[in-house]
Amino acid sequence: MPAQKPSLGSIEATQNHSELFRAECARLISESDKACKHMQNDENKQLDQRSRDIQFLKKELELKLEEIIVEIDDLIELQSRVVKALEASKEPLKVTVLCLEERMKRLPFERLHDEVYRELLKEREVIEGVATPLQRVVEQIIEQIRLNRSAKYHLEQDLKEKSEALCIDSSCALMTTCSISNLQKSRNTNTVLQSSAVTPKQYENISDINIAKAEQQKTNSRSLRALVESLLEQVASDMQKQVQATTAAFQLKVQEIKSAKSQMEDQLAKILSEIGSQQRTSEDLRVAIAENEHALSLAQARLALRHQRPAKERCHDPAQSQLLAEVRQLTAQVTKLREAAAQSEDEQRALVRCQLQLQENIETEANALYIDEVVCPQHREPIIIHHF
Known part of the structure; x- marks a missing residue:
């Protein structure tokens, strides 16, 4: 059966349909290109904002880390001072006990509980009383250093993760279609569909909690340092006053002995x-x-x-x-x-x-x-x- 001759109307309709389809494709390509560029711009903005947020948190963490490191160093130095104070109190105690023993070498009736003896006993009591509070604050300082180092560890871990995240997000912001042309497609789709480990709120809370803990330990540390400084000053003052009182008692006793000895020598x-x-x-x-x-x-x-004399001469003359x-x-x-x-x-x-x-x-x-x-x-x- 001979083929029918195509009509001009049918041909024109096919042509028009093709032209419309091409126009639609052009529009789709244009819209896709615009949408892609818009999404990339939005994504770049989000990545840039994210980088700024991370940098802000990173600076906060670095500041807090620097402060906690300073506190740790100050506490270590303070611990050394307290330990030295403990060691320094041992020699005066030995001297006080030795003086008590030397004065026991006097004759029994001279071993009176005089003012010097009473001041020496007070001196021994004051110096012995120094050890207990100083030992207690040493233990408190050690515990506070441990807490500060724990806060420092969490800050360092958070900073490490922030640095890694910032590096990754910065790399993402620099990526282009050309730079990833050699990457396999399998490295894209799966990661996009994975769920996040934490929510944005939880993410913010992690650093806030670490900073708050570090701030709390810094406050506790400063309070402890102030307490220990006051204690060291008070301990030194008490010991100095008692040593001066004992020395004055010795001087007075020496004058009394000299006076009594001088009187006895005159006598x-x-x-x-x-x-x-x-x-x-x-x-x-x-x-x-x-x-x-x-x-x-x-x-x-x-x-x-x-x-x-003769009897006659024996008169009582x-x-x-x-x-x-x-x-x-x-x-x-x-x-x-x-x-x-x-x-x-x-x-x-x-x-x-x-x-x-x-x-x-x-x-x-x-x-x-x-x-x-x-x-x-x-x-x-x-x-x-x-x-x-």
């Missing part, structure tokens, strides 16, 4: 002088006794000789009366002189006892003075309490 000089005088008096008494005894012997001899009176008087004088001589010996013995007692007391005071003025100050000389 000893007087006693020695009195002993000499008493010895001379005793010698004078012995001479007087001998002279009176000679005179008594003479009077008695005269009486005995006159008793040999004035001479006889004088001789009898002289014998009585000389006998009484010799008795009194002998009593005085015996009393003088007693006085000398009493004075010698006083001399020995004074010499012993002076020696005791000299020993106590040597301990309080020489030995203890030599031990205490290195004690210099500075602010820790």
Whole structure:
């Protein structure tokens, strides 16, 4: 059957349809191109905004990390000072105990609970009381350093992730169709369809929480440092005041001992002088006794000789009366002189006892003075309490 001849109308309709289709394709291409460029522009804007957001958070994290690092360094330095303060308190304590032991070497009756002894006990109590609070703050500092390092670790991890994210988003912003022409298509579609690990709100909260924790630990750290600084200052002040009080007590005691020793030395000089005088008096008494005894012997001899007179001559004449009176008087004088001589010996013995007692007391005071003025100050000389 012969083919039918196509009509001009049908051909024209086909032509028109083709022209319309081409126009539609051109429009579709134009709209696709515009849409693609618009989406790429929006995406670039979002990536740029995202990069700015990450950079802002990154700066916040870096600032907070720098602050927490400074706090850690300050706490480590403070810990070293507290440990040194603990070590520095050991030597004054040894000196105080040594001074107490040295003062126990005095004679029993000298081991009185005097002012120096009481101040030394206070000094030992103050210095021993330093160790407990200082040891406690050392433990607090160690714990705070641990917390600060934990906050530092989380900040560093967050910063590391922020840097990686910023690097990736910056790379995304620089990517073009030409730069990825050699990449396989399989590396595109799957990642786009994957769900996000965290929501934008959760993402912001992660850094906010890390920054807030770091800020809290920084605040706690500064409060602890202020507390420890105050404690170190108070401890040093208390120790210094007590050391000064003990030193003043030593100085006062030394003056008291010197004064007492000086008085006893003056008294000893007087006693020695009195002993000499008493010895001379005793010698004078012995001479007087001998002279009176000679005179008594003479009077008695005269009486005995006159008793040999003839009976008629034995009258009680004035001479006889004088001789009898002289014998009585000389006998009484010799008795009194002998009593005085015996009393003088007693006085000398009493004075010698006083001399020995004074010499012993002076020696005791000299020993106590040597301990309080020489030995203890030599031990205490290195004690210099500075602010820790």
